Amino acid sequence: MLIRRLCKHGSLIAGLMLLVLLLGTSYVNTHFFKEDIGKISQEDYYNKKPLPPSWEHPFGTSTGGMDMFDATLGQTMTTLKFALVVTGGRMLISLVLGLLYGLLYRRLKWLDVFIEGFHFVPTTLLAFLLLYNMRLMDFNLFMGDPDFRWTMTTWILIGVGIPSLSQLVGKETFLVMQQEFIQGARVLGGRHLHIHVKHVLPSVRGKFLLMASGQMIAVLTLMMHVSILGFYIPGWTAFIGSNYYELMLSPWIVFFPVLLLTTMIVSLTLITNGIRSLLDGGYLRRRSSILSGGTGMQRPSSKGISY
Template sequence: MIKQLFENREFLIGILLLTVILSASFINTQFFKQDLDNISKEEYLANKPSPPSLEHPFGTSQGGIDLFDQILSHTFPTIKMALFITVGRMAVSLILGFLYGLQYKKLKWMDLFIEGFHFVPATLLAFLLLYGLNFMNFEFFMENPDFRWYFIAFTLIAIGIPTLMQLIGRETNLVLQNEFIDSAKILGGNRIHILLKHVVPSLRGKLFLIFSSQLIAVLTLMMHVSILGYFIPGWTAFIGSNYYELMLSPWIIFFPVLLFALLIISLTLIANGFRNTLEGEYYSRRSTFLESSTTYSLPFRKKDISI
């Protein structure tokens, strides 16, 4: 499986692109990052943004700060926050989804309520839930600087749980319809045994695809939420807090958006490569089975003809 993945062109290009982004961020942050401690407040206000040049390929932002350094320094915070939200969604949804799938006949009525989440934009739902932050005490934020980030992160986690739980529950229910599940029940397997030994291995590939699609959706949602004013650490906060520069100094927005798009493209290529490899493995197994059945049937046909 791993060998086939690295033979897939889309997966290989996605991995290489993601590696380049992460490596450039790590190397620049550790060895070539601009020293900002020596910049005084007067110098910061005096140095205006400048367009891209040979000295500063991405240009500079307010204070004469090199934009290339700023963007790369926000790479890991962006990915960490996206992974935190995605893993949180998956962890909760896996538990609820498996329970939902095991008891699907009894809990099927919940589909009526969950279907509503498919028609409400996640950005609008996030905005309505986060709007309550505007009515909280500002001094509370100053005393608890991490509260805002955790509140936003857990809100974005909660938004994706209903639909994700339903998806995992339905996939679990489909696996439980297979004949080998009936055989496992006849042999005395309980629900926990069937879940761990049969359902989870059968859904392993699909769960990875669900995780990758959720990671891309979370990154997009982080961007939308930051533009609405609820800044999330990383590229999204940088873009959201500087979007007004689009008409004045467009390079300040262009290059972060470009790298953000490259990150999403790399993740999409990785997911597509994994999906194509998974489907190719299924069809190869299917063709092998058909060839073997044909091979066994041919001698009997020849024997019948000779008789």
């Protein structure tokens, strides 16, 4: 039943197929066709100039003779893993804070005044200022210890998205708490923990999945912006950030990483639209809630709430 419903949403299927094609191409090329040229020597770096795309090098080569087709596809999983870590951290922390915020919304509503400010400050600027201050505080530690640098970079990229996302989760939770079936559960004697686990969480999970796919797109975009500003994030964004000055001289060095990054963002956008369409269809089938945990048609007067 679920597979049939998914097949009806072409956007979701197209997005998944595009993402699988991208990841599959990267895996096959990296494990079976990639040429291992070893570490580029300083002499090669200065003597071998970038070559434009050709039959031998479809994506061209970078300074030092590195094939951009192999190099770009080889960074697919690195890019995806970093984005997943940042997105997962944001979603997990925001889920906990958002649920608490939604449950105590009447008391914490005054926090909206401060959180709204994050909607007007670009996350790129906020992340850049935090990373720049970290580098100013201890340049040798930040730049000399890769583990410390990547840990702090990851937490900063996670942190800049938490306030707005927690507020969104909180408001969704608050709206769910005002629904009639929640009030009915309370009247029938449902305890707070039972209501939260059996009714609130299932009602929010669909929107949470939609938020996660949207956050993935936002994180990939933020990674590219931060890399261009000088804080190179592993993966495609490092190619873009460290070679953006080549746009006027050897544009293919930047073009193909941007192309693959755009392809991934397009696939995630299609998946997001498919999930939204799926949830909207669920709303038409289930009158009680757009994100109800049940399946199939539910008639409000046919069954009571069981505990």
